[in-house]
Amino acid sequence: MNAQISDKTVGRLSLYRRLLSNLLREKEEEFVFSHRLARAAGVTAAQVRRDMMVIGYNGSPKKGYAIGDLIESIGYFLDAPGVQTVALVGVGNLGRAILTYFAGRRPNLKIVAVFDNDPNKAGTVISGCRCYAMQDMPEVFKEKKVNTAIVTVPASQAQSVADTLVAAGVRGLLNFAPVNLRVPVSVYVEDMDITTSLEKAAFFARCRMAS
Amino acid sequence: MNAQISDKTVGRLSLYRRLLSNLLREKEEEFVFSHRLARAAGVTAAQVRRDMMVIGYNGSPKKGYAIGDLIESIGYFLDAPGVQTVALVGVGNLGRAILTYFAGRRPNLKIVAVFDNDPNKAGTVISGCRCYAMQDMPEVFKEKKVNTAIVTVPASQAQSVADTLVAAGVRGLLNFAPVNLRVPVSVYVEDMDITTSLEKAAFFARCRMAS
DNA sequence: TAGATTGTTAATCGATTAACAATC
DNA sequence: TAGATTGTTAATCGATTAACAATC
Numbered sequence: 437m438n439a440q441i442s443d444k445t446v447g448r449l450s451l452y453r454r455l456l457s458n459l460l461r462e463k464e465e466e467f468v469f470s471h472r473l474a475r476a477a478g479v480t481a482a483q484v485r486r487d488m489m490v491i492g493y494n495g496s497p498k499k500g501y502a503i504g505d506l507i508e509s510i511g512y513f514l515d516a517p518g519v520q521t522v523a524l525v526g527v528g529n530l531g532r533a534i535l536t537y538f539a540g541r542r543p544n545l546k547i548v549a550v551f552d553n554d555p556n557k558a559g560t561v562i563s564g565c566r567c568y569a570m571q572d573m574p575e576v577f578k579e580k581k582v583n584t585a586i587v588t589v590p591a592s593q594a595q596s597v598a599d600t601l602v603a604a605g606v607r608g609l610l611n612f613a614p615v616n617l618r619v620p621v622s623v624y625v626e627d628m629d630i631t632t633s634l635e636k637a638a639f640f641a642r643c644r645m646a647s
Numbered sequence: 648m649n650a651q652i653s654d655k656t657v658g659r660l661s662l663y664r665r666l667l668s669n670l671l672r673e674k675e676e677e678f679v680f681s682h683r684l685a686r687a688a689g690v691t692a693a694q695v696r697r698d699m700m701v702i703g704y705n706g707s708p709k710k711g712y713a714i715g716d717l718i719e720s721i722g723y724f725l726d727a728p729g730v731q732t733v734a735l736v737g738v739g740n741l742g743r744a745i746l747t748y749f750a751g752r753r754p755n756l757k758i759v760a761v762f763d764n765d766p767n768k769a770g771t772v773i774s775g776c777r778c779y780a781m782q783d784m785p786e787v788f789k790e791k792k793v794n795t796a797i798v799t800v801p802a803s804q805a806q807s808v809a810d811t812l813v814a815a816g817v818r819g820l821l822n823f824a825p826v827n828l829r830v831p832v833s834v835y836v837e838d839m840d841i842t843t844s845l846e847k848a849a850f851f852a853r854c855r856m857a858s
Numbered sequence: 859t860a861g862a863t864t865g866t867t868a869a870t871c872g873a874t875t876a877a878c879a880a881t882c
Numbered sequence: 883t884a885g886a887t888t889g890t891t892a893a894t895c896g897a898t899t900a901a902c903a904a905t906c
Contacts, residue, residue, distance in 0.1 A: 442873085446850050450843040454825055458802075469887070478827035482875070485889070497887040498882045520849050529744035534841065536740045542842075545849055584852040586845065591669075608852025610845050614665055616689035624851035626844045630745065631753075632661040633837045634797065634821050638731050638756055639657050640835035641795040641819025653897085680863070693899065696865070708863040709906045 441490065446514065448487055451477050453510045456503050469500035519544050523573075523582045523606075525597050526589035527552040527562060530612060534586060535563040548580050553593075570600065577604045584608040591615045652701065657725065659698055662688050664721045667714050680711035730755050734784075734793045734817075736808050737800035738763040738773060741823060745797060746774040759791050764804075781811065788815045795819040802826045 455476045459465055470488075471481040488495065493509040495501040524531055524547055531550065538547050550565045551573060552558070558569040568576055576582070585606045589597050594613035601609065602623055609625045611617055614632065617625050666687045670676055681699075682692040699706065704720040706712040735742055735758055742761065749758050761776045762784060763769070769780040779787055787793070796817045800808050805824035812820065813834055820836045822828055825843065828836050 441854075443847065443851075444873085446847050447840075447843050450846040451825070451827070451840070454842070455827075471887090476827060480875075481887095486874090489889070495888060496882065497880085497885095497889095500887075514846060514850055516849070516853055520853070522845070522849065529740075529747045533740035533744040537841065538845075545846065583856055584845075584849045586848075606852070607855040608848035608850075610841075610848040614662070616662070616666075616687060622855050624848060624855055626848045626851075628839060628841065628844055629658075629662070630748065630821075630839065631665070632658050633839055634733070634749075634795075635661040635725060635756065636654065636657050637819035637821040637835060637837045638727070638733065638795045639725055639819075640654075640837075641817070642727055642731070643652075644818040644833050644835060645794055655897085682863090691899075692863095697898090700865070706864060707906065708861095708865095708904085711863075 445487060445490060448477065448479065448483070449491065449510050449514055452484070452487070453507055453514070456507050456510075460503050460507070466503060467499045467501065468503055468506075470495065473501070515544050519546055520584065521546055521548045521580050521582045522584045522586065523548065523577065523580075523601075524550045524565070524586040524588065525552075525570075525601065526587065526593075527554075527557055527567060528588060528590075531586075531588035532562065534588065535565055539563045539565075547586070548582065549576050570597075573600060574604045577606070582606065584610070586610045586612070587617075588612045656698060656701060659688065659690060659694070660702065660721050660725055663695070663698070664718055664725070667718050667721075671714050671718070677714060678710045678712065679714055679717075681706065684712070726755050730757055731795065732757055732759040732791050732793045733795045733797065734759065734788065734791075734812075735761045735776070735797040735799065736763070736781075736812065737798065737804075738765075738768055738778060739799060739801075742797075742799035743773065745799065746776055750774045750776075758797070759793065760787050762787075781808075784811060785815045788817070793817065795821070797821045797823070798828075799823045 452473060459468060470484040474481040474484045491509050491513045493506055522545065524535060527550055535547060547565055550562055550567045551570055552567055553570050557567045560567050583606060585601050587594055587597055587609055591613045594615045595617060598609060598617045598619055602619055607623055610628065611625055612628050614629050619625055663684060670679060681695040685692040685695045702720050702724045704717055733756065735746060738761055746758060758776055761773055761778045762781055763778055764781050768778045771778050794817060796812050798805055798808055798820055802824045805826045806828060809820060809828045809830055813830055818834055820834065821839065822836055823839045825840050830836055
């Protein structure tokens with residue numbers, strides 16, 4: 437299933453969808469040309485056209501792309517047929533922020549369980565999500581059919597949490613810990629390293645100041 | 648100043664530094680071979696050697712790289728000569744999480760001011776940072792010499808905040824809003840799009856499940 | 859010395875860009 | 883029709899990988 441699709445293509449499609457939804461909601465427009473969407477997404481018009489080829493959606497030379505149909509086509513491509521369930525591990529400030537952010541936002545991509553190694557948190561409900569103890573993971577994952585997890589634990593615990601997640605059947609990780617997780621090739625890891633990103637922004641800010 | 652250095656190279660150097668610091672602190676080792684560092688960082692040994700060439704640090708065939716000296720060399724390359732100041736705009740859950748995360752962590756990359764359009768927040772102190780009203784930006788930026796900013800406002804406000812930041816002299820942005828900010832070429836934008844990243848992790852998790 | 863590493867260059871790979879006929 | 887778009891292919895670009903002599 438789409439094994440040859442690149443990382444970046446998926447990211448762009450996800451972004452297109454969000455931009456198109458905004459366009460439909462705010463401006464109530466029905467059609468969009470490739471260069472318009474490209475401008476909004478920060479890519480070239482040719483890039484947009486190539487991505488449309490990937491998902492097999494055709495525009496028309498006169499009108500461009502029908503926004504509603506295009507959103508639907510991206511959905512067919514990106515989304516699971518039903519609801520896809522996600523777990524979050526590590527209820528610190530960041531974990532809580534992410535929970536609040538996603539609560540009820542995307543109906544077919546749902547955070548259904550959170551885990552923390554603080555025994556006081558187990559059993560409580562945080563932003564509408566039940567918090568479980570770490571050792572309940574295999575059971576909960578099996579019951580709720582979780583295959584994707586968000587890792588917001590401290591760096592020192594990240595690898596062992598990842599190992600547990602992989603053992604429990606997770607195949608996709610969104611990792612916020614500043615650690616390169618060692619996982620089998622059968623598991624996909626998407627890294628969000630805030631520290632590194634801030635250092636990059638700071639570095640290039642200085643470059644731009646100097647030139 | 649280093650205008651030809653790529654985005655990815657800077658990211659890897661930042662990661663190397665963090666991994667090396669951990670190595671020095673936890674294992675108390677003095678030397679590391681390229682393949683060892685490469686494994687930890689999730690890149691090839693040749694990649695590490697090439698990056699070392701970029702910063703002009705030489706290893707020795709017998710011992711590898713002297714960790715302490717290497718950290719210092721990366722610092723010379725990545726860091727500002729003194730303290731570099733950063734501002735954060737948008738004190739929601741995510742903004743607060745980031746503030747807490749960075750508080751006192753990096754002595755030479757400091758969040759010195761936060762901004763919010765809620766008038767009740769102006770004047771308060773959040774995680775050790777003074778909160779200002781939006782209109783105080785030019786003044787505060789000038790006084791504190793801020794050239795880098797973190798954007799954690801809702802998508803609808805992101806572009807106008809970015810415009811204000813650019814006008815106030817910011818040259819590097821770390822953007823958490825799911826919007827492609829339109830900025831002059833003289834400004835560097837690093838995007839952290841959590842929604843897109845989660846959708847990518849979910850998509851590839853399903854790919855891996857299927858294969 | 860012998861051997862595993864290093865610095866450095868050439869070959870490969872993949873993604874992006876440019877070009878152009880086909881379309882409405 | 884005329885013209886600005888589209889789908890699609892060939893050329894370019896840059897980053898990664900592979901190879902190998904130099905080093906301690």
